[in-house]
Amino acid sequence: MKPIIEIQGIHKIYSLGETRIHALSGVSLSIKRGAFISIMGPSGSGKSTLMNIIGCLTTPNSGTYLLEGENISQLPYSALPYIRNKKIGFIFQQFHLLPKLSAICNVKLPLIYAGYKFRERHLLAYEALASVGLKDRISHLPNQLSGGEQQRVAIARALVNQPVIILADEPTGNLDSNTGKEIMGIFKLLNQQGKTIILVTHEESWTAYTSRIIKLKDGKVVEDE
Amino acid sequence: MNRFLECIRIAFLSMSTNKLRTTLTMLGVIIGVSSVVIVGAVGKVGKKLVFEELETFGLTNLWVYRQWEEKPGKVEKHGTGITNDDIEAIREQCSLVNLVSPCLGKWGGVWAKYKTKYAKIIVEGVDVDYAKIDNAYLEIGRFLITDDIEYRRNICIIGSDVYQKLFNGKEDPINLQIYIENKSYTVVGVLKRKDRNFIENLGPKGSIPNANERVIIPYTIIQHQENTKDVHYIQASAYSKDMANEATEQIKKLLTKRHKGQYTYESETMQEHIEFANTIINILAWIALTAASVSLIVGGIGIMNIMTTTIVERTKEIGLRKAIGAGDIDILVQFLVEAIVISLCGGIIGIGLGIIITFILEVLNKYPFIISFVYLVLAFFVSIVVGVISGIYPAIRAASLDPVEALRYE
Numbered sequence: 001m002k003p004i005i006e007i008q009g010i011h012k013i014y015s016l017g018e019t020r021i022h023a024l025s026g027v028s029l030s031i032k033r034g035a036f037i038s039i040m041g042p043s044g045s046g047k048s049t050l051m052n053i054i055g056c057l058t059t060p061n062s063g064t065y066l067l068e069g070e071n072i073s074q075l076p077y078s079a080l081p082y083i084r085n086k087k088i089g090f091i092f093q094q095f096h097l098l099p100k101l102s103a104i105c106n107v108k109l110p111l112i113y114a115g116y117k118f119r120e121r122h123l124l125a126y127e128a129l130a131s132v133g134l135k136d137r138i139s140h141l142p143n144q145l146s147g148g149e150q151q152r153v154a155i156a157r158a159l160v161n162q163p164v165i166i167l168a169d170e171p172t173g174n175l176d177s178n179t180g181k182e183i184m185g186i187f188k189l190l191n192q193q194g195k196t197i198i199l200v201t202h203e204e205s206w207t208a209y210t211s212r213i214i215k216l217k218d219g220k221v222v223e224d225e
Numbered sequence: 226m227n228r229f230l231e232c233i234r235i236a237f238l239s240m241s242t243n244k245l246r247t248t249l250t251m252l253g254v255i256i257g258v259s260s261v262v263i264v265g266a267v268g269k270v271g272k273k274l275v276f277e278e279l280e281t282f283g284l285t286n287l288w289v290y291r292q293w294e295e296k297p298g299k300v301e302k303h304g305t306g307i308t309n310d311d312i313e314a315i316r317e318q319c320s321l322v323n324l325v326s327p328c329l330g331k332w333g334g335v336w337a338k339y340k341t342k343y344a345k346i347i348v349e350g351v352d353v354d355y356a357k358i359d360n361a362y363l364e365i366g367r368f369l370i371t372d373d374i375e376y377r378r379n380i381c382i383i384g385s386d387v388y389q390k391l392f393n394g395k396e397d398p399i400n401l402q403i404y405i406e407n408k409s410y411t412v413v414g415v416l417k418r419k420d421r422n423f424i425e426n427l428g429p430k431g432s433i434p435n436a437n438e439r440v441i442i443p444y445t446i447i448q449h450q451e452n453t454k455d456v457h458y459i460q461a462s463a464y465s466k467d468m469a470n471e472a473t474e475q476i477k478k479l480l481t482k483r484h485k486g487q488y489t490y491e492s493e494t495m496q497e498h499i500e501f502a503n504t505i506i507n508i509l510a511w512i513a514l515t516a517a518s519v520s521l522i523v524g525g526i527g528i529m530n531i532m533t534t535t536i537v538e539r540t541k542e543i544g545l546r547k548a549i550g551a552g553d554i555d556i557l558v559q560f561l562v563e564a565i566v567i568s569l570c571g572g573i574i575g576i577g578l579g580i581i582i583t584f585i586l587e588v589l590n591k592y593p594f595i596i597s598f599v600y601l602v603l604a605f606f607v608s609i610v611v612g613v614i615s616g617i618y619p620a621i622r623a624a625s626l627d628p629v630e631a632l633r634y635e
Contacts, residue, residue, distance in 0.1 A: 058629055081555075085549060100238055109546070110550055112231050115228075161550075
């Protein structure tokens, strides 16, 4: 089976005034469909940059990135939002829910940009929320929900458009350890249902949930097991 | 369409989250738009009133009189340059002139007396057609007839102010005697009232004063008193108001020819006065409209300011929307729509406010309630344009944000 993600010799350089920062220097990776991977590394190791490239939020300076066989690094900038919408589900440390929208409206957001009709949006968003156990919370505003519930809304939002990969950037960073476990449990479940999940984390303990650990340092892969 | 409706929904949502700020932002547009509506309505009412007033003079009216040259060293020719024979010639030869009347007036310091009561009056000696030319209607009695002119009958038709002052407006004045310059005249009619709120001074050399202070007598009486066949000026009517200027030229040409160029003539037409009044109202409307557009510009800057602030505040939201699939154009449209919605809401409130203020102004002044729909439509579209212009820059800024940076923004 072809891998879902194939990365070959990716370089990413940021210019900060005079200094050039080599965020990634020649990273190569291949990720199979249905994998649950954790990316680890100290701050400045380039793991965020790698996430941003995999998530199509930015493009590498050189190297190739194939997502489901499609060469992302050759796509024009204007095509990236479409890829993000259809293929990527983002989960952030700070949840990034829109505070004025109810849980279900937050979940509907990606569907709006995907062009679904109102009825379909409502149905899909409801199902996604139900799948993370928030059936009774659909009309609550984010500030009426606990941290764990908010992150579950964010997971529902990431799932609602049936993405091919889920990118979770420190998803438990703002949660206590019990709630963190809950969230990790959801990821485990999703992975068992066949979802490909990439998790960026500081916490050694979460790596127990994952099937493969990639460690980065100074923009290079130093460990891959 | 879907996304567009969503944009409008989001716009209302973000407007409602900070109601005070939204209201203050709208205020500029509200004031500007309501001013546009009021200016439009006032202009329209003004025109209607001026037109109605001028109509009481007769819209086809024209006046011709001698130009009194005052050049040093040049001896003034005697006479008014217009005689009874000229009037006859005009009747026969000027094809565009419908009716014509010779006019002789006594304008300064003339008093009428009835028993112990006095009234300051203007004496106008005119011909039988004058009533039709001047749109002078009778309250009671009759106007001049040919015999009155021919036999120089000492009769008069009095204006409504004169009637009020001499007869308290109650007594039946017909066939009663009044005295003007120690001569007695029999009252045969009373003229209907003419309102002159806007234009007090129209007519030859701006000197038809209060039409209600007139006493009309046969022009032959004044000619007999002054022992002349001259008339002071001509008042005539053209067949239509568009012909008035040409008819005037016909008369002037004929007079010049008949007097072998000894005199030059001046003229006025009601048409000129209508145009003049319209010009003044239009100038005033433009001044007011300029003031209104200043407040619209200020309103637009207010929206631009608030949109820029909003975008900084909502950087994370923009980042998130981009991450989950919003393109630059989606973000641009979202914030542009938001600016337009603010401006348009301001515009609609402004139109409502403008109508209410116009209504109050017009009703308080007992004017007819008129709204200028052209200006309503104008105000509506202007508020959209203000929204687009003030929203485009902040929207472009929002659209060009880098999603990675925006998501990290604290």
